[in-house]
Amino acid sequence: MYTNNLQYARACLLFAQPTRLDEALDLAARNRPIVLAGGTDLMVGASADLGPGPVLDISRVAELKGIAITEDSVVIGGGTTWSELVAADLPHGFDGLKAAALEVGSIQIQNRGTIAGNLCNASPAADGVPPLLTLDAMLEIQASGTRRSMAVGDFITGNRKTLLQPGELVTAIRIPRQLAEGRSAFLKLGSRRFLVISIVSVAALLVADGYRITAARVAIGACSAVAKRLPELEAALLGRSFDASLRSIAKAEHVAGLAPIDDVRGTGGYRKDAALQLIREALLAVVEGRAGGMA
Missing domain, CATH: 3.30.465.10 (Uridine Diphospho-n-acetylenolpyruvylglucosamine Reductase; domain 3)
Structure with missing residues (x-):
């Protein structure tokens, strides 16, 4: 008879649901499991040879x-x-x-x-x-x-x-x-209003000292293999007035380095054009105090 969840998980190597972080880390080190946190992508991303496990469910670890x-x-x-x-x-x-x-x-x-x-x-x-x-x-x-x-x-x-x-x-x-004390917005372009994968997404965060920008962060998703910040645009925003004129700072050259793919949701060229427009709208949303959402 196994006296606790950890002993049982080590023995069967199929599924474990620890409640303490030290247990979870011990199981992760010993069994190299598939980690389940919320579980929303586990089966979607699973390969055909997923088999019976092992699966480490960390959803009940309070320390996380x-x-x-x-x-x-x-x-x-x-x-x-x-x-x-x-x-x-x-x-x-x-x-x-x-x-x-x-x-x-x-x-x-x-x-x-x-x-x-x-x-x-x-x-x-x-x-x-x-x-x-x-x-x-x-x-x-x-x-x-x-x-x-x-x-x-x-x-x-x-x-x-x-x-x-x-x-x-x-x-x-x-x-x-x-940065947490700044103001920020997020905009997402999709093929419909709800439950959709991004064609392009943009996040912008600005920190202002009075009326001038002292810190700027702009990042783009779904336009390259990994989401990217745009350091050239961020540098161009520094020292600018914190008002609607920020929209005009974003130029085509600021998105030139992106490498979006062509797929069923849109072409690479469309994504670049959309990214520029979303950047401008995201900067305006920050100025106006709007958090954003679907574009």
């Missing part, structure tokens, strides 16, 4: 849940769901991330899907990635006995590819308060 605001950071547990993020009382710098959260599938998906799961799934069209890029988000990654940090922009390396190593879990997302 919740949002904490410290003196210098906002820390989001990796297992925090999109609905929990939307309901949280957070600074305006998170308005864009909240707007993206409301575009992650249906309300049922938002209730189950987690922020770390969205990152580890590493879809080029993932709605959560561009706003996290604009927030300079850092990931806290743990394995049994080790811990490291990594920027979101470094973590995702390609379509469905990350630098997460076997045995590691993304335990939290840490965001500096300086």
Whole structure:
């Protein structure tokens, strides 16, 4: 007879649902399982030889849940769901991330899907990635006995590819308060109003000292293998007046380095044109205090 969940999981190697982080990390190190957080993408992305497991369900690990605001950071547990993020009382710098959260599938998906799961799934069209890029988000990654940090922009390396190593879990997302106190927006272009994969998505975050821009972040999703920031545009926005004239700063050359694909949702050329228009609208939305949503 097995005395606890951990012993049973080690023995059967099929499915485990630990309630403590140390248990989850131990199982991840020993069994190299498929990790289930919210479960919204598990079967969609599973290969034909998925077989009977092992599956490590971390959805009941309390240490991966919740949002904490410290003196210098906002820390989001990796297992925090999109609905929990939307309901949280957070600074305006998170308005864009909240707007993206409301575009992650249906309300049922938002209730189950987690922020770390969205990152580890590493879809080029993932709605959560561009706003996290604009927030300079850092990931806290743990394995049994080790811990490291990594920027979101470094973590995702390609379509469905990350630098997460076997045995590691993304335990939290840490965001500096300086950017969290800015203003932000997120816009998404899709083929219909609801339940749609992005053709293009744009996140923008601006920090102003009085009437001048002191920090600017703009990121584009679904226009390259990984979501990207636009550093040339960000530099051009610095020192500008925080008003509607910001729309005119965005130029075609700022999106020239994107490499969108042609697919059933749109051509690469269409995506580049749409990206420029969405950038302009996202900057205006920030100025006007609108969080964004579907374009």
